[in-house]
Amino acid sequence: MIYSIFDILGIIADFDEELATRSTSEKDVSTIKHLQQMDKINFSVPNFSKGLDWLNVSEELNLNYHLKGKLVILDFFTYCCINCMHILPDLEAVEEQFPFSAGVAVIGVHSAKFLNEKVTANIKSAVLRYNIHHPVVNDEDAELWQALAVSCWPTLVFIGPNGQLLYSVAGEGQREKVLDFLKVSTDYYSNKLNKQDLPVRLERDKVPSSYLSFPGKIAIWSAKQYIVISDTGNHRVVVTDLQGIVKHVIGTGQSGFQDGASDQAKFSSPQGVACDDTSIYVADTGNHALRHIIFEGNQTKVTTLAGTGHQGTDKSGGKSYTTQELSSPWDLVMSKTLDGGADVLLIAMAGTHQIWVFFLADGQWYKDMSHIAGTCIRFAGSGMEENRNNSYPEKASFAQPSGLALSPKASRHTLYIADSESSSLRSVSLNNCKVSNIAGGERDPSNLFAFGDKDGKGYEAKLQHPLGVTLLGHSLFVADSYNHKIKCVDLNTGDCTTLAGTGGPGAIVDLEDLTLCQFNEPGGLASDEDRKLILIADTNNHAIKVLDLEKKSLYQLPIIFPETVEKDADVMDKKSTVNAEAKTASALPDVSVKISDLELPLLIPVKLPDEQHLNTDAPNSWKVSSLDDSGLKFIDLLPSCDRRGKLRICSKDNTSSTHQVCLCLKLPCDVVPGILTLGLELQIFACLDEGGACLPPKAMHFNQTVNITS
Structure with missing residues (x-):
C-alpha cells in the first residue's frame, strides 16, 4: 500500500487520541507500537533542496548524510510568530536533555509568513535576537512545509534514523509530550543512532557584542529629561540623557529572572518601558513578567510586580502581584483608572492577544468594577488571534498587539495599538471602551494576511507587521517594522502616509531627504513634544535614531557609553565621559x-x-x-x-x-x-x-x- 502524507497525518492523529486516554506506562507501550508501525510504512521525508541558505552551520545539511541515523526534529517556524517564540525554551530543553551525542538534532525550518521574513539576513537577525543555537534553514518557498502538509506555526515534525516520518506536534505548550516521545524513541532506536556532532558554527560567534543589541522599545522620562531604552538583546535597561550620555544601566546583561540592585538584577529580552515621576516600569517579555525599577538616592533596585517567571495561559486575570501569570507582555503605557483617580499600567499582552491593565493603586475600571492595588486583569480582547472590532472590548480580538500609545485628552481619551500580526493599527476608546480600526488590516477578522506597503485611509492603507506607535499632536506615528518605514496617521483625516524610509532594510541616514533614509525593522517609538522629535529604536541596526519633524531630518543618537562604565552610572557626566574616551x-x-x-x-x-x-x-x-x-x-x-x-x-x-x-x-x-x-x-x-x-x-x-x- 502506498501512503500519502495525509494518510500518515491521519495515523499520527489516531496515535495522539490514543495517548490522551493512556496512563504513563501505557503511553510508552503505545509509542513503541506506533514507532513499529511507522517503520513498516517507511514514509520518507523529502530532503532539503540544494542551494538553500543555512544559519548556525558551516555547510548545508543533508538528511541522507549529516542527519542520517539521527532522530531529527524539524521546527517549522516564522520569526514574527509569538507562538514560535514561546516554544524556544522547549527546544532548549530538548537540546539540553538530548544533544547531538544522544543521537538527536533540532533543525529550524523557517517558513515565512511576511515577505520581509523571506530574507536570510532578517532571519539571521532573529536567530541572534532570540539566541537560537541550533541549525536553521531558510525554506524561502516553503517547499518542505507543503510536502509535509504543515498547516500552522509552530509545528514540530519528527524524523527517524532512516529518514522516515514518525510524528508531528502543532502549537505551543507541548514540552512534556515532546520530551516523552523522545525518551521512548531514543531508547527504541538506541543501537541505530548516529551520535556524531554536526558542523555547527553559531551566528552569535561571528559578531562582536555591542553597546546596544536589538533595542526594542524607547520612552522619554519627562520628569528627568532622560531617555529610557530597552536594550533587548543585552537583557537590560539603559537610561541616557537627551544627548545620549549613559546615566544608568540596569541589569547584568545576562538573561535571567532576578530582583535586586541594578548590577545584580536580571531581565530576559525586555521590551516595553514606561515611566512615572520617580521610577521605570518594564515589560520583561522573556520572563513573562512586569518589573519595577526604583531609584532611591544613590541606590537603584529592581522588583517584580506581576508574573511568575513562566508563560501563563490565563486570559481573564484577576489575581494580585506575582500570583498572576502573564504571557509575553510586549509594551506598556501609563494611564489613569477610568474614573481618573489612580495610576494604572496598560499592557500589550502579545502572548494571549489581549490588552491588560495593572492597578498601581486602588481604583475603578470598566463596568464600574473596583479593584485593589496589585490586581492585573484583562481589559480588551477575547484571546482569539483575530482582527475583530467590537463595541464591547472583551468581545473584540487582537493578533499579537505589540505597541501602545495613549492620548490623554478628554475629547480623544484613546489607547492606540500596533496590532502586529494583523498588520493594522487599532484603538480602544477609554470613554466608551469601543475597539476600532485606524489603518491597515482587513474587514474580515480572520484574515491575518492583509499586509503590504500602501499609503491610504483606513483599510485601504497597508502595513507589514507594525511594532511601535507614538503620538505627537494630532498625528499617530507608526514603526511599520517589516516595511522598514516610519509612517504617520493624521487622526483628523485618517490618512496614513510614509514619512521616512525607502521600504528596504539598511542603515543610510540622509540629512536632506527622509525618503532616502533606511531602517532595519524599527520596533519602538517615543515622542518629544517640546523639541518636536520622534525617537526610534532601530532594532536590527542596534541604534537609536532621531527624526526632527521641524527640520525634516534624521540623525543617529550617539550612545556615549565608555568601556569603563559597566554598571549603574549615577555620577557620570559629559566631562567624565570625554576623559574616559581620551584615555583610550x-x-x-x-x-x-x-x-x-x-x-x-x-x-x-x-x-x-x-x-x-x-x-x-x-x-x-x-x-x-x-x-x-x-x-x-x-x-x-x-x-x-x-x-x-x-x-x-x-x-x-x-x-x-x-x-x-x-x-x-x-x-x-x-x-x-x-x-x-x-x-x-x-x-x-x-x-x-x-x-x-x-x-x-x-x-x-x-x-x-x-x-x-x-
Whole structure:
C-alpha cells in the first residue's frame, strides 16, 4: 500500500487520541507500537533542496548524510510568530536533555509568513535576537512545509534514523509530550543512532557584542529629561540623557529572572518601558513578567510586580502581584483608572492577544468594577488571534498587539495599538471602551494576511507587521517594522502616509531627504513634544535614531557609553565621559595651521580587522570636541566638504583593511595662536567578508594636536 502524507497525518492523529486516554506506562507501550508501525510504512521525508541558505552551520545539511541515523526534529517556524517564540525554551530543553551525542538534532525550518521574513539576513537577525543555537534553514518557498502538509506555526515534525516520518506536534505548550516521545524513541532506536556532532558554527560567534543589541522599545522620562531604552538583546535597561550620555544601566546583561540592585538584577529580552515621576516600569517579555525599577538616592533596585517567571495561559486575570501569570507582555503605557483617580499600567499582552491593565493603586475600571492595588486583569480582547472590532472590548480580538500609545485628552481619551500580526493599527476608546480600526488590516477578522506597503485611509492603507506607535499632536506615528518605514496617521483625516524610509532594510541616514533614509525593522517609538522629535529604536541596526519633524531630518543618537562604565552610572557626566574616551584614544601626528587660513584638513587612518570591510552605505559619522580648557566648542565643517557628520573616504590600502578618512574643518574666528588638542570620535560600521553579516557600530577615538601659528 502506498501512503500519502495525509494518510500518515491521519495515523499520527489516531496515535495522539490514543495517548490522551493512556496512563504513563501505557503511553510508552503505545509509542513503541506506533514507532513499529511507522517503520513498516517507511514514509520518507523529502530532503532539503540544494542551494538553500543555512544559519548556525558551516555547510548545508543533508538528511541522507549529516542527519542520517539521527532522530531529527524539524521546527517549522516564522520569526514574527509569538507562538514560535514561546516554544524556544522547549527546544532548549530538548537540546539540553538530548544533544547531538544522544543521537538527536533540532533543525529550524523557517517558513515565512511576511515577505520581509523571506530574507536570510532578517532571519539571521532573529536567530541572534532570540539566541537560537541550533541549525536553521531558510525554506524561502516553503517547499518542505507543503510536502509535509504543515498547516500552522509552530509545528514540530519528527524524523527517524532512516529518514522516515514518525510524528508531528502543532502549537505551543507541548514540552512534556515532546520530551516523552523522545525518551521512548531514543531508547527504541538506541543501537541505530548516529551520535556524531554536526558542523555547527553559531551566528552569535561571528559578531562582536555591542553597546546596544536589538533595542526594542524607547520612552522619554519627562520628569528627568532622560531617555529610557530597552536594550533587548543585552537583557537590560539603559537610561541616557537627551544627548545620549549613559546615566544608568540596569541589569547584568545576562538573561535571567532576578530582583535586586541594578548590577545584580536580571531581565530576559525586555521590551516595553514606561515611566512615572520617580521610577521605570518594564515589560520583561522573556520572563513573562512586569518589573519595577526604583531609584532611591544613590541606590537603584529592581522588583517584580506581576508574573511568575513562566508563560501563563490565563486570559481573564484577576489575581494580585506575582500570583498572576502573564504571557509575553510586549509594551506598556501609563494611564489613569477610568474614573481618573489612580495610576494604572496598560499592557500589550502579545502572548494571549489581549490588552491588560495593572492597578498601581486602588481604583475603578470598566463596568464600574473596583479593584485593589496589585490586581492585573484583562481589559480588551477575547484571546482569539483575530482582527475583530467590537463595541464591547472583551468581545473584540487582537493578533499579537505589540505597541501602545495613549492620548490623554478628554475629547480623544484613546489607547492606540500596533496590532502586529494583523498588520493594522487599532484603538480602544477609554470613554466608551469601543475597539476600532485606524489603518491597515482587513474587514474580515480572520484574515491575518492583509499586509503590504500602501499609503491610504483606513483599510485601504497597508502595513507589514507594525511594532511601535507614538503620538505627537494630532498625528499617530507608526514603526511599520517589516516595511522598514516610519509612517504617520493624521487622526483628523485618517490618512496614513510614509514619512521616512525607502521600504528596504539598511542603515543610510540622509540629512536632506527622509525618503532616502533606511531602517532595519524599527520596533519602538517615543515622542518629544517640546523639541518636536520622534525617537526610534532601530532594532536590527542596534541604534537609536532621531527624526526632527521641524527640520525634516534624521540623525543617529550617539550612545556615549565608555568601556569603563559597566554598571549603574549615577555620577557620570559629559566631562567624565570625554576623559574616559581620551584615555583610550589613539594619538594622530601633530599638524600645524596658520591662523589666517582657519582651514584644517585632517587624515585619519581607520584600520579594520582583516575579515571585515567598511560598510559605506551605513551612517558612518564623526564628531569633534576640544579636550583642553580653550572653551572651543564643536568645529564647523567647511561648505566645500561633505555634509556635517558624514565620513568621506579618501583612499584605501588594497593590501589591508585600512581606509583614510578625510575631514576638512573650519576653526572659529576667535581662535588664538597656540596649541589646541582636539578629540575626534568616529562611529564606524563594518560587515564581515564571509557571509556579509553587518556589525553594530564601533566607536574609534583619536587625539589630534593642532599647532595654530600666526
